[in-house]
Amino acid sequence: MNFKNIINTESLSFRILTRVLLITVSLFVLTLSIYYIYTRNLIREAARENAIQLAGNIAGKIAQQLQPMEKLPQMVSATIEMGLFDKDSLIVVLETILKRNPNIYGASIAFAPNIFPEKGLYFMPYAYRNNNEIISTFLGSADYEYFLMDWFQIPFMTKKPYWSEPYFDEGGGNALMTTYSVPFYYHTEQGRVQGGIATIDVDLQWLTDIVSEVTIFETGYAFVLSRNGMAITHPDRSMIMNESIFSNSENWEEPLLREIGRDLQQGNSSFSEYNLKNKVKRWIYYTPLDAGGLSLAVVYPDDEMFASLHKMNLILLALIIFGLILLNFTVVKIVNRLARPLVDIAKTAHKIAEGNFNAPLPEVKSRDEIRLLRNAFVNMQQELGAYVANLTATTAAKEKIESELRIARDIQLSMIPHSFPPFPELPQIDLFAELKSAKEVGGDLYDFFLIDKHQFCFAIGDVSGKGVPASLFMAVTRTLLRSIADKVKSPSGIMKLLNNSLAMNNESCMFVTFFLGVLDISTGELSYVNAGHNPPVIIPGDGAVKFLPLANGIPLGLQENYEYPQFSLSFKDGDKFFAYTDGVSEAENSQHQLFGEQAILDVLMQHKSDHPIALIKAMDAAISQHVSGFDQSDDITMLSIAFNHGSANGTPRNKP
């Protein structure tokens, strides 16, 4: 399934969308990352503070219970030292303590050996709770040698108050207890003597309850250790009073635990990482408590504190994705809507290209770039329509002109004699002429006519320029020639009048090179005048071809009253005459090489015996060969006359 078939990945909306999406997503990722990292740290800090606070809280609660209890045996001790109790009232004191302090399980005053001789070795009044009753008794016997028990021996030997290691008291319903002992002294004649120890037994159930109820996040917890590191409370109940932090350190091969235990024994508090083998990353805050010789630690897992952050992230992510999808649709919709006119404009452009210049361009309501484009298209459409209309008109005009030109051509050609032989009844002359104009109409001309029975007039000329102006001038010239020759018979006379007529009102300063000759066909006498035209060629019946000797003269139409000298020549029988315009001598090929006058002479020499028709055709062929397909740039005109003097009787010498 080609993706491109479903969504045009080249379309504006797709390209805009992918770019917008790229930037938006990058921005989101960046922002989210920064926020996440920052928030994580904040949370971690907050959790740490929280843990420390919590520990402080619990420590406070525990101290709140234990510290006041310390006062009791201290008071008893002080009071005994002051001698305010007598030994028989001690039990009452102890019972009162219990009555007034529900959290105290038992209280005793254990005297040193033989303090009261009448009482014997042991003297230890003791009061304790049994269900709801307070019972008092005296302890001390061979089976209960209290002098050697920790709660007595240690404060006695160290002479300092002592919170014992917690223990399970069978008598107390197997409750977890600890005993606080305060040594007291007597003043005798021997000086200060140790009297014994005052104690209270404290049930630690409430402590266990307080600490066990602590939860931090999901699986965080708190635990309490004794002075020797023994677990007093712990979520894993099997550890209580069985394992210490040090034994667990050995069991689990975790030196970290031993470090923490020893650090606590030094009296230090600390917050640190708590990473045990095969367990999640956790944090621990531990601190010694102010009473009971106990320590407290709170442990909580690292990742749970981020539970709400992760939830938040998921929500954010969902929102972002939803937002992006929405963005997706919106962008696509908007862009498509904006770009719709573009598509319509494109469609209309196609219609215009097909020729429907009136195809309507869609309306664009917005004032934006698309409107600019639409307006430009409208403008283009209008201009195009106008241009095409203009072009059509111009083409029509051009065609009209061309058709008129073709008519003009016909008219012009009809001005030139074009039936050959022109005088079949006059065998003295063989004549052929050819005019090929470069354009439809041109400025070359030739003419020939009989002035009278014996005078044959012929002329060849080349009007300056080309095209319609030259052809008009040519028409004028030809017309004037005919009308002038009607009255004036000498070549120079004709030339002079012709020149004056042309020069008069010649504002355009056009001119015509002209050669005029009059041949007396009875004598063979040729009189001729030249007005700036290429000298024609004489082809004698015998001998080399040569140019007619003449004076150049200026072309007709330039200077009024110019005197053109007249020359004459005798034609013998078999002589031929060849006149041409510069379209022949200057016929050029693609290398811009001119045909040249020598080539003319050569061809004429080659075909000197030919009939004028053949002669001119040969010249044609030579010219064609020379130009070899290159465009004709000037009119080509040729006139050739053959004189047959001896044919007065009627038989032409040369057959065509």
Next chain:
Amino acid sequence: MAQEKGYYKDAGLDVIIKHPPANLNAINYLQDGSADIVSLFLITALDARLHDFDLVNIAQMSEHSAVVFVSFADGPVQTLKDFDNKKIGIWEGGFDESPKTMVKHHNLKVEWVPILSSVNLFLMKGIDLMTMMWYNEYNQLYLSGINPDELNTFSLSDYGFDIPEDGLYVKEATYQDRKAELQAFVEASLKGWQYANQNFDETIDIVLNKMRASKVSANEAHQRWMLSKILEFQGFSGDQEKKTQLMKVDFQKALEVLKENNTDLPATAKEITFETFYKPLLIE
């Protein structure tokens, strides 16, 4: 373990094991008849014998003394000389002859402080020194957070008092009457020890379970230390066959210590010989 694995039963014996409380010595049980066989330190037993109590050694389990004196490395006791004028904790329920004799031997004047059941007095620095079993109390110190380099230990065996300790004792009369059963007992017991040596973890588990059932504070780390050290002291380490032999030289050593410690021995003390005292039941 012999009990657990039914070795006694297999031997046709119905055995009940009793544990005396901390303040009583096992010898009291033997004396008052509550036990037929007791486990005693050699020196304790010989002392009793010297004082006319007719008991005999039927098997010697411990091969070396495991008693040590321990002091804090940063305290006032760094050498044996420093013992002078110090308070030394010593266990109340017996086991005190060797340490006391050693101290007297070196002309040291000390105050012996009786210890009932815990090392806490030592931990609280109420005393400067304390006698401990290497396989027991010494490890309790470690499990209370004290590193070995924070302690000085003075082992009895280093100071010439390497007298083996635990052995099995019965009254002479019992020995005469129930030789066969006693032999069976010793064999089964030995078998039990061998099983424990070869199945260390299982033994630990069983012991822990029993302790928990009796609501006695039990932790694995300590039990592991104890069992491994006891097996060592009893000669179960390595591939050597454990012997339950009492060496005559150890008997002599114990006798000398007692004589030195006791200035008033009854006349019958002179008649105590190795052979009259040691009645091995296993042919080795």
